[in-house]
Amino acid sequence: MTADILARVKEFTEAELLGKEAYFDSRPSVPTPASEKLHAAGLANWWIPAEYGGAGVGLEESVDIVSELSYGDAGFAFSSFLSILGTTMLHLFGERQLAARYLGEMARTGGFCGILVSEEGAGSELGRTATSFTRTGDSLVITGDKYFSTNTDAADFLLVAARSAADESDFSVVLVPRDTEGIEIVRRWDMLGMRGSGTYEVRLHDCVVPASHALSGNGLRLLEAGLNASRTLIAATAIGVSRRIRELSMEYAAGKWVKGVPLVSNSVFIAKLGQIEMLIDVMRNQCRAAGAEFDGILASPVPAASIYRAGTLRTALAAKMYCGQAGWSVATTGSEMFGGLGYTNEHLISKLVRDLRYVGLVEGGDDVIRDLLFSRYVVPAMKRR
Ligand SMILES: Cc1cc2nc3c(=O)[nH]c(=O)nc-3n(C[C@H](O)[C@H](O)[C@H](O)COP(=O)(O)OP(=O)(O)OC[C@H]3O[C@@H](n4cnc5c(N)ncnc54)[C@H](O)[C@@H]3O)c2cc1C
Incomplete structure (x- = not known):
């Protein structure tokens, strides 16, 4: 199965990425049309498990897929695979219906998941995360500033790292649909490289989601x-x-x-x-x-x-x-x-x-x-x- 996928990724790279390096390096609007073509070729989000309608390619085999895409453009490759961080957490630790809904949608549409973890004062030291969630009835209200987040503008949903306003030791990852009120894209960073991808500073103003959107575990x-x-x-x-x-x-x-x-x-x-x-x-x-x-x-x-x-x-x-x-x-x-x-x-x-x-x-x-x-x-x- 993967030999076929890898052959198609090589064809895609030759047709859509090679020779277009100046375009990808020009900080184009993202996602670029190449993302749609990756989806049309049946290759977007190739790792999503088969139970959600994805191709279910494992991580070992994904190494060669990413090597091929990066041979063409590393920024495009990065934005094509980074959702795996969020989809892995959602698949393993999300409530079943929530995972089925959002991962099924990603498999169907070739969409993206944004990961909002890093803050200005908490990149590597996540214990210093200041973004908070407050429980009100069956809802969570999330507020905070996230410094770097790739794909967020185009994403279908975001996975946000936050701590409880009531208990500092309660650190959670919460799914926030991209169309939730209160999500502000502050800016797209002008990066040194990887300019075919988009990384943003994002502000969350009192974003309200159902409490069931919190993934289970620390x-x-x-x-x-x-x-x-x-x-x-x-x-x-x-x-x-x-x-x-x-x-x-x-x-x-x-x-x-x-x-x-x-x-x-x-x-x-x-x-x-x-x-x-x-x-x-x-x-x-x-x-x-x-x-x-x-x-x-x-x-x-x-x-x-x-x-x-x-x-x-x-x-x-x-x-x-x-x-x-x-x-x-x-x-x-x-x-x-x-x-x-x-x-x-x-x-x-x-x-x-x-x-x-x-x-x-x-x-x-x-x-x-x-x-x-x-x-x-x-x-x-x-x-x-
Ligand atoms: C292109 C790009 C895309 C990104 N996409 C995302 C994204 O989608 N979502 C997201 O949440 N974040 C994203 N990030 C953020 C990125 O993951 C962080 O910038 C990175 O983890 C480093 O964190 P930091 O910026 O806080 O720097 P730090 O890790 O705090 O580093 C700053 C300095 O502190 C030093 N330092 C830190 N820890 C130690 C230690 N333990 N021992 C000794 N020295 C130390 C470092 O060496 C460095 O000199 C992205 C960043 C870039 C550039």
């Missing part, structure tokens, strides 16, 4: 469960961008002469490409390992309880941090490859370098990931391996 733990999926796919974008840099380098080296021979025959160039190949292969293997571990937990008899207990997975943390670093190493080698041209906006490498930088920042920078690896997998001696 919100911080639910986020950890969902972040395993999105961090793995953020890592996978580095594979696609690095593969693109490899191809550009090979094309350039065939026509560039150094010391009387084409650069492609030069031993320094050969060593660089050999190094890049090793990095791409290890990135791919680590992302697949993270995907396989996640898929294995979700295939267990009690997936929600199992992933809730597991929390943030070592393989997903390692994939994101490793791919951020390895991808950056490929990007910097790539930018040197094209001489002075590599530092101009005339050459695609400048976009690829800017796009790649996000891997090591979004959903936790390296300092945060190292901290998590230490506290979750080094301090508890029984978890060391």
